[in-house]
Amino acid sequence: MKSFLFLLALGVALPAGAADVKPIKALFITGGCCHDYTGQKKILPEGISARANVEWTIVQDPNNTTKSRISVYEKENWAEGYDVVVHNECYADEKDPAWLERIVKPHREGTPGLVIHCAMHCYRAPTNEWFKFCGVRSHGHGGHFAYAMTNLQPQHPIMKGFPTIWQTPKEELYNISEVYSTATPLASGFGIEKKKDEVNAWINQYGQGRIFGTTVGHYNQTMQDPVYLDYVTRGLLWACSKLGEDGKPLPGYEPQPGGAAKAASAGFTPAPPSK
Numbered sequence: 001m002k003s004f005l006f007l008l009a010l011g012v013a014l015p016a017g018a019a020d021v022k023p024i025k026a027l028f029i030t031g032g033c034c035h036d037y038t039g040q041k042k043i044l045p046e047g048i049s050a051r052a053n054v055e056w057t058i059v060q061d062p063n064n065t066t067k068s069r070i071s072v073y074e075k076e077n078w079a080e081g082y083d084v085v086v087h088n089e090c091y092a093d094e095k096d097p098a099w100l101e102r103i104v105k106p107h108r109e110g111t112p113g114l115v116i117h118c119a120m121h122c123y124r125a126p127t128n129e130w131f132k133f134c135g136v137r138s139h140g141h142g143g144h145f146a147y148a149m150t151n152l153q154p155q156h157p158i159m160k161g162f163p164t165i166w167q168t169p170k171e172e173l174y175n176i177s178e179v180y181s182t183a184t185p186l187a188s189g190f191g192i193e194k195k196k197d198e199v200n201a202w203i204n205q206y207g208q209g210r211i212f213g214t215t216v217g218h219y220n221q222t223m224q225d226p227v228y229l230d231y232v233t234r235g236l237l238w239a240c241s242k243l244g245e246d247g248k249p250l251p252g253y254e255p256q257p258g259g260a261a262k263a264a265s266a267g268f269t270p271a272p273p274s275k
């Protein structure tokens, strides 16, 4: 102990141990049309905390139509205090550019983000700013079918451990009309209708913010699959710069005992209905 204090007094940097590391503070925002967001707000946080050192605040907007202003965005600097924000919302008809700007600003200034499935169909303001934030543009999807998802970047840490080809158990494939130059595709899904591959997992640089996106996630059954939870967890760690080159969490960011149980009972804040 004496030598430890001596080193501290000298200002010598000691290697960070798990005890020195704080959990990643994540904000999970969900709600909207067409999906079981009540089920998904449990599946994703619990599954991710079983795989990495992440603590959650969960906000679910009760409006299940295609238009709502989620109350959490009403506050200026709404993302302050969080290390990452997971967007799993679905509001295609919320199109006000000023509201959209409020949502994307913290990400452009550096807050890491995840965009899941119907997030890609949100906030269709004419500025396209939401799509620039996501990294891809999509306005529609094909039928509901299980499809083959191909690993395009097996050397990328997010895709280490992902099969060469994964057969999704049950899904809905989004059509991608544009991949922005700031984005790097990581995986694609094969659409049996158009006989065409669609990018369905990627990373994006939005201003100062690192963004991971995947259009997979319509069905809870797919979200519960360990292959899904594994790559989405790696995506979250990557966005937070806490993923090792080997695809494992950096020291201290491994899952913690009781982490998943804590996520299951994470603070759930029901947002008031939009005005």
Ligand SMILES: [Zn+2]
Pocket (backbone or CB within 6 Å): 034, 035, 117, 118, 172, 217, 218
């Ligand atoms: Zn869907």
